[in-house]
Amino acid sequence: MIEKNRIGEGRRGGEAAGGAAVEDLRGMWVLLRSGYPLRILLPLRGPWMGWRALPRSLALGPPRRRYRKEALAALEVPVLPVTATEIRQYLRAHGIPFQDGHSCVRAPSPFVGASKLKDETGAATSFSLFIDKTTGRFLCMTSLAEGSWEDFQASVEGQGDGAREGVLLSEAPEAEDSEEVQRIWDRAVPLWELPEPEEAQLARVMFGLTKVTDDTLRRFGVRYLRPARSLVFPWFSPGGLALRGLKLLGAKGQGDRVHYVETTIPQPGAFHNLFGLPLISRRDVEVVLTSRELDSLALSQSTGLPTLALPRGTACLPPALLPYLEQFRRIVLWLGDDLRSWEAAKLFARKLNPKRCSLVRPGDQQPSPLEALNQGLNLSRILRTALPAWHKSIVSFRQLREEVLGELSNVEQAAGVRWSRFPDLNRLLKGHRKGELTVFTGPTGSGKTTFISEYALDLCTQGVNTLWGSFEISNVRLARVMLTQFAVGRLEEQLDKYDEWADRFEDLPLYFMTFHGQQSIRTVIDTMQHAVYVYDICHVVIDNLQFMMGHEQLSTDRIAAQDYIIGAFRKFATDSSCHVTLVIHPRKEDDDKELQTASIFGSAKASQEADNVLILQDRRLVTGPGKRYLQVSKNRFDGDVGVFPLEFNKSSLTFSIPPKSKARLKKIKDDNGLVAKKPSSGKKGAVPQISETHSDQVPNPNKPDLSKPSR
Numbered sequence: 159m160i161e162k163n164r165i166g167e168g169r170r171g172g173e174a175a176g177g178a179a180v181e182d183l184r185g186m187w188v189l190l191r192s193g194y195p196l197r198i199l200l201p202l203r204g205p206w207m208g209w210r211a212l213p214r215s216l217a218l219g220p221p222r223r224r225y226r227k228e229a230l231a232a233l234e235v236p237v238l239p240v241t242a243t244e245i246r247q248y249l250r251a252h253g254i255p256f257q258d259g260h261s262c263v264r265a266p267s268p269f270v271g272a273s274k275l276k277d278e279t280g281a282a283t284s285f286s287l288f289i290d291k292t293t294g295r296f297l298c299m300t301s302l303a304e305g306s307w308e309d310f311q312a313s314v315e316g317q318g319d320g321a322r323e324g325v326l327l328s329e330a331p332e333a334e335d336s337e338e339v340q341r342i343w344d345r346a347v348p349l350w351e352l353p354e355p356e357e358a359q360l361a362r363v364m365f366g367l368t369k370v371t372d373d374t375l376r377r378f379g380v381r382y383l384r385p386a387r388s389l390v391f392p393w394f395s396p397g398g399l400a401l402r403g404l405k406l407l408g409a410k411g412q413g414d415r416v417h418y419v420e421t422t423i424p425q426p427g428a429f430h431n432l433f434g435l436p437l438i439s440r441r442d443v444e445v446v447l448t449s450r451e452l453d454s455l456a457l458s459q460s461t462g463l464p465t466l467a468l469p470r471g472t473a474c475l476p477p478a479l480l481p482y483l484e485q486f487r488r489i490v491l492w493l494g495d496d497l498r499s500w501e502a503a504k505l506f507a508r509k510l511n512p513k514r515c516s517l518v519r520p521g522d523q524q525p526s527p528l529e530a531l532n533q534g535l536n537l538s539r540i541l542r543t544a545l546p547a548w549h550k551s552i553v554s555f556r557q558l559r560e561e562v563l564g565e566l567s568n569v570e571q572a573a574g575v576r577w578s579r580f581p582d583l584n585r586l587l588k589g590h591r592k593g594e595l596t597v598f599t600g601p602t603g604s605g606k607t608t609f610i611s612e613y614a615l616d617l618c619t620q621g622v623n624t625l626w627g628s629f630e631i632s633n634v635r636l637a638r639v640m641l642t643q644f645a646v647g648r649l650e651e652q653l654d655k656y657d658e659w660a661d662r663f664e665d666l667p668l669y670f671m672t673f674h675g676q677q678s679i680r681t682v683i684d685t686m687q688h689a690v691y692v693y694d695i696c697h698v699v700i701d702n703l704q705f706m707m708g709h710e711q712l713s714t715d716r717i718a719a720q721d722y723i724i725g726a727f728r729k730f731a732t733d734s735s736c737h738v739t740l741v742i743h744p745r746k747e748d749d750d751k752e753l754q755t756a757s758i759f760g761s762a763k764a765s766q767e768a769d770n771v772l773i774l775q776d777r778r779l780v781t782g783p784g785k786r787y788l789q790v791s792k793n794r795f796d797g798d799v800g801v802f803p804l805e806f807n808k809s810s811l812t813f814s815i816p817p818k819s820k821a822r823l824k825k826i827k828d829d830n831g832l833v834a835k836k837p838s839s840g841k842k843g844a845v846p847q848i849s850e851t852h853s854d855q856v857p858n859p860n861k862p863d864l865s866k867p868s869r
């Protein structure tokens with residue numbers, strides 16, 4: 159298990175690109191409208207909402223933190239991401255030569271001085287500008303200038319000083335980070351230089367490095383920091399000259415398991431980096447991507463192939479790294495030994511262009527590279543079994559059989575991420591899976607938003623990258639509800655704890671669309687697609703569908719409009735391998751009637767297309783204030799449906815069952831809308847086809863585990 163610590167903040171600053179409709183928590187409070195194509199946002203510490211944008215001239219002082227943030231063209235009119243065709247057309251129209259690459263378009267960089275352009279290696283230097291085909295974001299590999307598509311256009315058209323802006327913002331990490339990086343690097347020593355041989359041996363055992371040679375460690379520049387008992391992995395700038403960042407990997411023994419803790423300096427968003435870059439030659443056309451530095455060491459040693467480790471493992475592949483991978487005609491992804499790694503590999507292959515990617519499937523005989531080395535397996539042979547990521551629309555069972563076996567032998571993981579606050583949901587739905595569509599409904603004002611906020615937060619704290627589309631309530635209000643649920647208590651009464659919770663909250667992989675009110679489904683889906691590409695989003699929450707209805711041309715026929723929208727979300731979920739949770743209002747029902755699947759507004763399309771249907775019930779069954787029931791009335795994964803009580807806690811705004819209450823889960827055999835009138839007893843009023851199981855598992859209002867050290 160790897161826990162990630164992050165030194166510093168501002169992790170995602172600067173990652174946003176053309177999809178101006180997505181923001182992370184920092185961007186939520188601040189929108190700087192200056193004439194500059196790139197902006198610096200400074201958070202000013204203070205009470206909630208106390209973040210302000212500073213004029214650029216003032217922003218260059220010595221702030222505690224500095225963020226880069228994309229220009230938001232307008233808060234509610236998002237800029238649509240540029241397409242590859244538009245990029246090509248633009249370059250042609252301006253007489254700029256270009257080469258079409260795998261995920262980027264390469265062109266001569268306007269950010270390199272003419273003298274540099276003429277020098278040495280011709281095309282490699284002169285075509286040093288990489289423009290991401292999906293976002294339009296550019297990176298000049300020679301000057302390290304970077305920016306958005308609009309910045310590039312501005313510099314081509316001679317408006318503003320796009321080049322300098324870019325250079326300024328892509329400069330090396332802040333001074334304090336650089337000093338820290340250098341200080342740690344200087345104190346760290348190669349393992350073989352440790353004074354006590356026992357200490358070196360212990361470190362090798364803890365990190366599983368007994369079979370990794372000193373020569374391998376030397377080539378990759380791995381050191382050991384004695385006071386922190388951590389390995390230190392360096393990140394060098396392209397060209398391998400300057401030390402730009404470090405990852406520290408600590409190991410603690412826990413029984414017979416080892417618990418790893420990662421710390422990165424600077425924070426991962428400030429400098430996108432690949433471990434192993436200096437060892438890559440310009441002529442290399444094949445590379446193996448791993449999710450851990452240790453795996454890259456093992457691979458390089460036993461196969462001699464070029465290998466790179468992703469900075470944030472299977473969590474994401476930031477598009478900013480794509481230019482560094484453009485030179486490879488073949489990329490093998492060997493990310494780990496579990497289903498999550500497999501899912502991540504498939505997702506990353508889409509970004510890299512699946513036609514050049516092959517994936518190593520996790521399995522008994524195919525563990526992670528380091529484990530394979532330690533088990534004496536032949537890593538080259540495993541690499542030869544890698545499956546092409548690309549296949550046509552028609553597949554035979556032969557191509558699927560390994561995938562089916564993978565699911566059968568990893569039943570737990572195939573069931574998805576389990577909720578930590580809602581054990582009864584796990585018992586019914588088994589987990590939260592990618593590529594599914596969940597439809598959620600409940601009476602007006604029953605607490606749908608409040609519940610779905612906690613349900614999504616729970617998953618997000620477990621590393622499910624989440625995008626919220628809250629069209630009804632503002633992002634600030636939603637974030638306030640979420641933060642209260644995260645802290646499991648009212649922060650109004652403990653403002654001194656605010657910063658501590660907000661810091662931890664900021665570290666969640668959580669993003670918000672900036673839409674409010676009616677939106678067109680096309681714009682929303684474009685934004686979702688963009689977020690999947692840029693932030694590797696795995697869960698999108700849409701609250702609620704009615705906000706896309708008014709916008710459609712089809713609005714004369716509301717039912718047809720809704721069906722169309724549901725179809726679009728269904729397709730997105732499947733195509734993007736992303737879970738979509740869609741809140742839909744119910745049709746008007748009699749007040750004393752239970753809601754059923756058929757109560758969802760519109761035709762039967764919503765429940766037909768959905769993999770899961772959840773209903774927040776607050777009629778009849780109400781036995782006390784705040785009490786609600788959650789009914790799972792459709793579950794395509796394994797058919798288990800049922801109902802369980804939710805106890806609302808007004809101060810923490812949580813629905814997770816309080817520790818003392820005995821949760822009762824009722825499984826229902828079929829979906830005819832019948833639920834028990836008195837779930838507490840199984841005595842009078844219970845419906846015969848309900849079988850009752852008692853849960854003695856006490857839910858855990860989880861303390862989020864994405865801990866972060868204070869600086």
Ligand SMILES: Nc1ncnc2c1ncn2[C@@H]1O[C@H](COP(=O)(O)OP(=O)(O)OP(=O)(O)O)[C@@H](O)[C@H]1O
Pocket residue numbers: 600601602603604605606607608609630783784785786806811
């Ligand atoms: N079980 C509950 N008991 C009492 N109050 C609740 C309960 N659940 C939520 N609330 C409160 O009710 C208010 C409305 O909740 P929420 O916005 O989540 O409802 P909703 O179903 O999403 O509403 P709408 O139908 O307008 O979309 C909030 O102030 C919330 O804190």
